[in-house]
Amino acid sequence: MHPTHLLPLGGLLLFGCISQVHADALRDQANTMFKPIPDNVTEVRGHPISAEQQELGKQLFFDPRLSLSHIISCNSCHNLGTGGADNIPTSIGHGWQKGPRNSPTVLNSVFNVAQFWDGRAEDLQAQAKGPVQASVEMSNTPDRVVKTLNSIPEYVESFRKAFPKADKDKAVSFDNMALALEAFEVTLTTPDAPFDRYLKGDDNALTAEQKKGLELFISSGCAACHNGVNVGGQAYFPFGLMQKPGADVLPKGDKGRFAVTKTVSDEYVFRAAPLRNVALTAPYFHSGQVWDLKEAVAIMGTSQLGKELNEQEVASITDFLHTLTGRQPKVELPILPPSSDKTPLPE
């Protein structure tokens, strides 16, 4: 901290002036690396998304009947009230089984290069099909999902309205379920974070300490991987580039992107975590073993940058990361259409 309170008036004015120039330079530099969250997303893969698709997708997102047990919905592990994640180490699914990785936030996920920690789904519609079928998550099958949705007259009607070009009898499909979920999920963005306001020109959006953290975030090398609109989520990097963290944080059994590409150089490679709203989504890393954001920053310093960040540096960067918390989506809980006597029973 500059001891501004000790400066005489002239010095204070001069300092104010220098600070302004410096802040502008920092913002200019930041704007080459990051982008503000747009106010809204209205299309996906070049196609406009309809209100009918979004509304249907919202119902499906909250519908526990997508799971075999009828008690797990998308929102169970991607809770929109808690940063779009479940905030436990690894998700708990069907039969109280623990999943292999920490649940990534659904918020702003449309801005990631691909979905899942290893990027194995190219977009949100591909991603949506995964957890529904995973035996440790919702443990359902596409056939059963389609049978369930077809047994609920209001859903059949909603699918027909959301997908008017489909044959009337084929509007309800596993693919269209995924497209509707994606149409809702692209609305789950968190614009207007202090960092966004700063990028757009509001110098008062960040405190001096947070600007120092931003400077360090760039100068230390964090921004080499964590950049773009999501401050991460854009590319893949080895976890433990400079020094492997302990097996608690980087378990040997999970080789990350290697499982997708079968390429030796992709062992322990993961998509750089998108850091938007990171202050809301402890615990951290794919293993979910670190609860303290400061500790996560320090681990990144040693493992990725080969630097022992000192306590003050860690605190500044962490302060900056708090400025990535944006306006959380307002979502009215959807009233779900009731089952019928043809709806498959929970198991």
Added chain:
Amino acid sequence: MHPTHLLPLGGLLLFGCISQVHADALRDQANTMFKPIPDNVTEVRGHPISAEQQELGKQLFFDPRLSLSHIISCNSCHNLGTGGADNIPTSIGHGWQKGPRNSPTVLNSVFNVAQFWDGRAEDLQAQAKGPVQASVEMSNTPDRVVKTLNSIPEYVESFRKAFPKADKDKAVSFDNMALALEAFEVTLTTPDAPFDRYLKGDDNALTAEQKKGLELFISSGCAACHNGVNVGGQAYFPFGLMQKPGADVLPKGDKGRFAVTKTVSDEYVFRAAPLRNVALTAPYFHSGQVWDLKEAVAIMGTSQLGKELNEQEVASITDFLHTLTGRQPKVELPILPPSSDKTPLPE
């Protein structure tokens, strides 16, 4: 069905006239037994409830950190998107344990004489403390809940605002958690059901078939137990009064209110189920073993009334029961305050 389409014009007018008189008599009779759901509830036990208490209660209702695992909230088993219940036979709680009874709806529960199937909690604030502590549900302890809430600065502030008369350091308490939950839950009413509109004078709110069902509901004796504003929930009755249903529907191990009063005459006694929104809350009975509302009506006929209702009677009564589905509460999903480094970790 009267063959009105075969009547000549004079007969049609005459029929319309008789029908009017008859409908009024039916409504008058119904109004001696039932009451419409009020538009809103603004006090509980004679005390007004504040907006601050309701808002806090809404956050708590959706907060999975009230559970030991951090993944089970009140809304998990009393899902406001699915009729205020979980729509599975018996709730699944901590460690995927199955609870002993079907989850009752939270909707309109403020109008019940007491809470739980056996009425063991006198009101909603007493009820709220049960599932949080039950080992097969949220599996938490009051101490841990208070420690958790006290570790979250925004909650401490919200409790102080909601309970301004409490000592500053004692605003966060297990009792006040329960009072806040109750303050939210009393807002979860479903006014304006077709039946309410009928009671208030709108003759077209029910179809002829539904009116026939209402008549049968009264004349067969259903309304002897299922009456009042909640069409049930007002008093206790033996399940199997005339004929015990099978052990699947009435398991021998669950003696109902006997566990509360230790009185032999209370063996297999339960609170008459409140029938508001019953079409949304399959499966039925405390055991949750009957999925079809018609089958539930038929079982009630034999077990409680000693009557074999014929198919047409069952269909009419079921049609009437569908008129008890009211306007579901609009709830914006609350954004929950983030945990701190003092928050106890999930287990």
